[in-house]
Amino acid sequence: MKNNLDYFKKFVPKNDNENHSNFIVWSYTRVSSKEQFEKNGSVERQKEANREFAEMNNYIIAEEFGGTYESAKSDWSRKEFTRLIERVTKARKRPWAILVFKMSRFSRSGGNAIGLVNQLVEELGVHLIEVCSGLSTTAERGKAAIYDSLFQAYRENLERIEIIVPAMQSFLRKGYFMGKSPIGYDHYGPKVRNEKFLSLKQKIVVNKDGELLRDAWKWKASGKYSDAQILAKLAARGLKMSPQKLSATWRIPFYAGIIINRLIDEPAKGNWEPIVSIEDFVKVQNILESGSLPGNHAGYTHNKDVEPRPLTRLLKCEKCKRYMVGYRNTKKDLHYYRCLHCKGVSLNAMTTKKAQRKGANELFIDFLNRYRLPDDLEPLVKWQLTQIFDHYNNGQSKQDIALKSQLEGLEKKRKQLQIRHGLGEIDKETYELTLGHIAEQVQNITKEMNILTPKISNLDKLISESLEKLQNLSIQWASHDLEQKRWMHKTLFPDGIYYDAEKHIYLTKQENEFLHLTHCIAKDYTENKNRKQDENLPISGWVVPTGLPLFLLLFIFFY
Structure with a gap:
């Protein structure tokens, strides 16, 4: 009977743990940060340990995955880890096992990692081996130990987050930056x-x-x-x-x-x-x-704008404050501006024979003519602009003298400091610290001087040419091409112009400072007809940008 039972031993299934030499395995290595990858050589040590373990156990490493830095915060955000799992899942001939130096290198996601390992073992027949301890999923005890290691890695990661994240948040709130600074710094x-x-x-x-x-x-x-x-x-x-x-x-x-x-x-x-x-x-x-067309986030000018509708991206609806849209009626071959949000707010781009009201373009020409000065006031405005410039320039000249004096004083201090350092009266650290402080003061004063008004030798000519252009605004606009017209719009009316459909007029919330200034001067002279040319108008009565000298207003307008 015994002999008969021995005969049936050949039908008993062999244990996976027996005779597993020359098994094909894959290797996976990883570190968390770029700094670890570049400085401490941890990845290379992991690779060497996996190769030595395979050689000792007669395994053949057919493929190696990882070999780089990837955070274990999320399994599927890791490219190499994802590539490993996808290859295992789709491979016709799967490896017998995956070698990992330590379970924390494989995953720190806890339950998700345990579920993944269970799928690898139970469904795909691929084991996991921890090289540093020799634990593997080939036995139930080993599998339990692997699961415990994965959950321990998750717990360690959680404790680390509870300590590190608040410290990082405090670091940021104190004004420090995390990451690489952008270009320019x-x-x-x-x-x-x-x-x-x-x-x-x-x-x-x-x-x-x-x-x-x-x-x-x-x-x-x-x-x-x-x-x-x-x-x-x-x-x-x-x-x-x-x-x-x-x-x-x-x-x-x-x-x-x-x-x-x-x-x-x-x-x-x-x-x-x-x-x-x-x-x-x-x-x-x-x-x-x-300020740009849909899809044009960089602010480039598109060819969709056409010559008959030059007020596109300038004209706004007075009711809703939104831009009016330009379009072409193909049947009539006419161009229009229309508000998409307010009913009945629309107008022709150009005046037609049958139109009862002026078109948008002609209405804009009339609007520009409002800034034209009466001929008898032009000399008075020119004279007053000269007085305003002198007022600002004199004040700036005094500041300029004071700043130059400060620079001369700092230069003397710098020379004295060098002499004392050369004589050994002060140490190198004190010398460099003091020299740096002086250099910083010089830099600040130089910046301030660069802001001050430069003197203009041909002021009379500049003002004359500026007023001449002001008198011909509508003519200039009508003669320009589309791009030049757009440039004028942005310069003259940075906030756009608003169309009041009920009154059929244009309004503006913000106009160029030079337009505003000349208009104020002309208005004051008109209201005070008895004022003589040699009488200054009160500068404080005008809304002139603080610290902005007249020559800058001219520059903004005619640059």
């Missing part, structure tokens, strides 16, 4: 890659590219330049950017000194110098949102 700190930017404390400073971008933000906020024009101006000054890069730049609050991060639920003020004011940043956002 040099980022100093303890964890930077470039050694020349190593510093115990984070410091973010504007570099040469940043100074050029500072101008770019001003150009964009003015509304006078498209991205294409700004890119050309930057390239001429030595900074080359792609259109996509510049378009993305306009949407980065970092440049306004603002921190936006998912870890904190509200914006925070950064510790670095902004290159654009919050006011100008908002202006640019408004230009991007409403």
